Amino acid sequence: MPELRTVPEYLDRNAETFGDAAAYREKEFGIWQEWTWSRARTEIEEMALGLIARGLEIGEHVAVIGRNRPQLYMSMVAVQCAGGIPVPLYQDAVGEEIAYVLGHCAAKFVIAGDQEQVDKVIEVRDRIEGLRHIVYLDARGMRKYDHSDMSSMEALRETGRAEPRAEMERRRAQQTGATTCVMLYTSGTTGKPKGVVLSHDNIVATSVNSAAFDDLRQSDEVLAYLPMAWVGDFIFSVGQAMVTGFTVNCPESADTVMHDLREIGPTYYFAPPRVFETQLTNVMIRMEDAGRLKKRMFDHFMAHAKHVGPRLLDGKEVGTWDRFKYRLGEVLVYGPLKNTLGLSRIRVGYTAGEAIGPELFDFYRSIGINLKQLYGQTEASVFITQQKDDEVRADTVGTPTPGVELRIAENGEVFYRSPGTFQEYFGNPESTASTKDPEGWVATGDAGFIEESTGHLRIIDRAKDVGKMADGALFAPKFVENKLKFFPEIYEAVVFGNGKERCVAFLNIDLTAVGNWAERNNIAYASYQELAQHPRVIEIMRGHVNKVNASVAEDEMLSGCQVHRFLVLHKQLDADDDEMTRTQKVKRRLIEEKYADLIAGLYGGADEVYTETEVTYEDGRKGKIRATVKLVDAEVVPVNAKPKVLEAAE
C-alpha cells in the first residue's frame, strides 16, 4: 500500500478496510446512533461536493462551530476533501471573539451546530467581508431565517448528491502532505489568539507516532467531549481516529457527559486535571453520605490500593498476600468505583494542560487506571513528551515522544523540534519568526529542566511568568498556585509577587466542595459571594495556605514564594470576563490590572477592601457586583530556620 499522507486518504483506507466498523457514535433521542466508516465516507463526500457546488475554492477557510457532534467532525474532513481548510472555533466563544477569528482567517463559510451559533455569526456578519454562506446542522428554530445565503446540512448534502465528483477528485489529487490540514486558534493567555497552521504531514506523523507509542488500535473507543477548537481534540478525534480507525463517541449534551462516559466505557481517555478532580470530589462527597459499612470498606481498601496499586500498575514486585487483598478490593471497591466513574475499560488515560496533584494522580492509578501525563501544545500538534507505561510519575511529564528532540535554553526555557511542528502563524510572520527559528526549533514559553537520572522533563512555570522577587530570589507563581489548587476546596489561585518583597494570593473556592461542607455544617449561604467571605471558609483557606507555605519553604530555589497575605475573591474568575482563557488558564496580567485595588490592599496591610467589579453574563450583557473583601494574613515559615529534611510534606 502506498504511504498515506493526508486525512482524506486515511478516510478512504478506513472505508475500504473496515467499512462496517463504527467510525462515529452519538447519543440522540436516548439511543446511540452509529455511523460506520463507509457511511461516514459517503456523507463526507456529499458534504464536500455540496461545499464545492456552493462555491468553496481551494485554500479557503471554513469555520466550524458547535458542540462535539459526528456531523461536525465529518464536516471538517469534508472541507479538506473539497480543498478548503477547516477552522474549528470554541463553541462558547462570544460575538467579539468569533468576529476576530472569522475576520482574521477571512472565513468564506461557517458550519454551525445550531441556532445559537448561527445567531452569534449573524450578529457579527456585517463586519466580516467575504463570508458567503452559513450551513447549520440542527434545523430547530431556523425556519424563519433568510435562507438566501444559508442552508441546512441536509440541503447541502442534497446538493452534493447531484454534483459530479470530478472537481472533488481533481482537488484531492493536488493534495500532498504539505497541504494545510487544519488551522487552530491558540487560546492565548496574552494578546489576541493566533492561527496555528498545521499540515497533513504534521497531523498524520504525530498521530502515527503517538498511536504507536500507546499501541492504539482500531477497536479502541474514545469519548469526544472536549472543545473541538482545541488541538488535543483534533488529534484524538480526527488525527488518531483516522490513522487507527477507532470509534469517536459524542455525548448527547454537555450535561450528560458523565452519564454517557459510563455507557460508552472508553478505552482511551483524555481529561484535564480539573475533570479528574471533579470526579474525585463527587465520589468523596457521595462517600460522606454512604452507610457506615460501605464507608469503612472504602477507606480500608483505598488505603491498601494507595499502598499497592501504583506498584502493580508499574509491574513492580508485590507480595502474594497484598496481591490477593488487592484482588478482593477490586471486586468489592475498585471495580464498582471504576464502573461508576465510567473508567472500567481504560487502557490508556492521559491528563495534561495543568499540573495534577500527586494525591489526585495516585488515587486514579491506585485503583488500576493507567493514567499518564503528557506535555504538548498546539504548535507541536500536541505531543512533545509523554510518559511510558512503566515510568509514570506525578511530578514529571515524561520523555520525548518518538520523533521529538528537546533542548533547554540558558534561561531554562524548553525548546523542541518535531515532525508535528507547525508551519506558521497565519498572517503573522513576525510571531512565526520569533517562535520558530530557521532550524525548526520552537520555543514553548515554558521553563523547565530535564532530570538527569531519568531523562524526564519537569516543567516549573511559564517562562514569562518566572520572575525575581525584590531580594533576587526566584519567583514561580504557578509552582505555588498548583500546590494551593491541590486542595479540593480551592478551585483557582493566582499568586502575585514579581519584583516585590513578599508574595500575596487570590483564591477562588470550589463551590461543590465548599458548598457540601457548608451543608454538612449547617452553614446557610445565599450566593457564591457570601460563602466565599464566610469567616469559617476563610479560616479553612488560611489553614491550606499555611500548609502550602510550609511545603514551599522546603524547596531551596523557591522558598521565597511563600504567600504572606491572601484573599478569597468575591467572584469566580471567568473566561467571559476575560480573566481566563477558554481552556481555563488564568490571564495573570489582566487580573492584576483589573483587581489592582485588591492587590494594593494586600500589600498595604488593610483588613478589608470595598470593590466593584464588572461582570459579563452568558448572553453578553454586563452588570456590576459590589463586595467588601476580607484580607487575611497567613503564617510564613522563616526560610533560614526551615527543617533540613527535604521529604515532601504530604
Next chain:
Amino acid sequence: MNAHTDSFTTDDGRTIGGTVLDLRNITLRFGGVEAIKNISFDIREGEIRAIIGPNGAGKSSMLNVISGFYVPQEGEVWFRGEKRPQMRPYQVAQQGVARTFQNIALFEGMSVLDNVMCGRLGYMSSNILTQGLWWGRAAREETENRESVERVIDFLEIQAIRKTPVGRLPYGLKKRVELARALAAEPKLLLLDEPMAGMNVEEKEDMSRFILDVNDEFGTTIALIEHDMGVVMDLSDRVVVMDYGRKIGDGTPDEVRSNQEVIDAYLGVAHD
C-alpha cells in the same frame, strides 16, 4: 358572534388560521359568586393568546372551563367548528387539549421520563395486564410512544434529567417537565397556567424561548395565563384582559396597552 375563517401570515412568518376555540357568552357561578360574567372571545389556529388580569379576575377559572374541569352555567364552547357537549376533562384531553398547572402537578416519585410518558396515555390502548407483563401490543406501543417522548425531551433539552425523579428537581425544571408532558400529548391547543410564575429572569427567558419554539415548530395553538406583563406583551399575538370576572379588553398587545379600562384595572381604580 362570527368565527374567523380566513387566515393570514404574521410579520415573523407564522400562519394564523381560523377560529379553533370559540367561547360564547360564558358565565360561571360558584353558588352566589359569579366568577365569570358573560365573557366571549375566540382563539385562532396557530396564535399565542394570553389571558391576563389582576388576582381573582377569573383567569384560571376560564382555563378550567376550556379544559372541561368546570362546566359553565351559561354559554357555549365551540371547538373546531362544533359545539362542545358537556364533557369530562379526559374527553377534552382526547380532543387534543393539553395543559400545565399553576402549582405543578407531577408525579414526584416518578422519573422525568415516566412523567412525560404519561402525556402519551391517550395514544396507548393496551391494558394494564399486558403493560405489566411488557408483552405484545404493550411493548410495541411503548417503543413507539417513547420515540415521540424522546423528541420532546430533546426539544426541551432535558436529556440530562431523563432518569431523575421529579421530586429531586428544582422548581424551574419541574415547570419544564410539566410542559414536556403536555407537549408529549401532541395537543392542538395547549393551555399554560402561569408557566413562568416563581422563575428568575434567566429561567423566564428560557421558558419564553421554548413557548415560542413550540408555537413555531409544531404550529401549536397556545393559550396562556401570565402575570409578567413584559413576557405577555412580547409573546402573545392577542390578549384578553379580565377583571372581576368581566372582559375589559381584547386585542393586540398594543391595543390592550392603550386601553384606559385596562390601565385603570392595573393601577387600581376604586370599583363601585
